[in-house]
Amino acid sequence: MEVTNLEQLKKMAEADILELPRFKKDIPFNVKVKRVSLLNLISKGVIPNTLLSAAEELFYGKKSSKSVDLKEMTKVMFILAEIALVEPSIKDLDSVGLELTDEQIVAIFNYTQEGIKEIEPFREESENNVDTDNGKAILRVTE
Secondary structure: OOOOOOOHHHHHOOOEEEEEEEEOOOEEEEEEEEOOOOOHHHHOOOHHHHHHHHHHHHHHOOOOOOOOOHHHHHHHHHHHHHEEEEEEEHEEEHHHHOOOOOHHHHHHHHHHHHHHHOHHHHOOOOOEEEOOOOOOEEEEEOO
């Protein structure tokens, strides 16, 4: 196994072209986007503490211990979309009187989190584990 070289890392850092749901049926809407880490945004304070419960729900896909409303989840998704969207930027869209649609925001959010889904099976507990009531799980042997 070889270490990923700098040229490969540069290619990974390049923005991708993503086709988003259209504003108008006959005009494609292709944008340049970059992957964004929700956890990095939280650690840098870009996602404010007041939205951490919503971010947790979006990241882990489970109900937070605190009640989270749609407005909070939307704010987190919009922050991610705003940072992920390279060209045109949110400011560019605003300058021509456009706002991202719900479908477009969800598509950008899904793009930013794509890598998380690849490791999803590793997060789930195996169905073959048996709880031994002492805090340890053992693998159930099947015949």
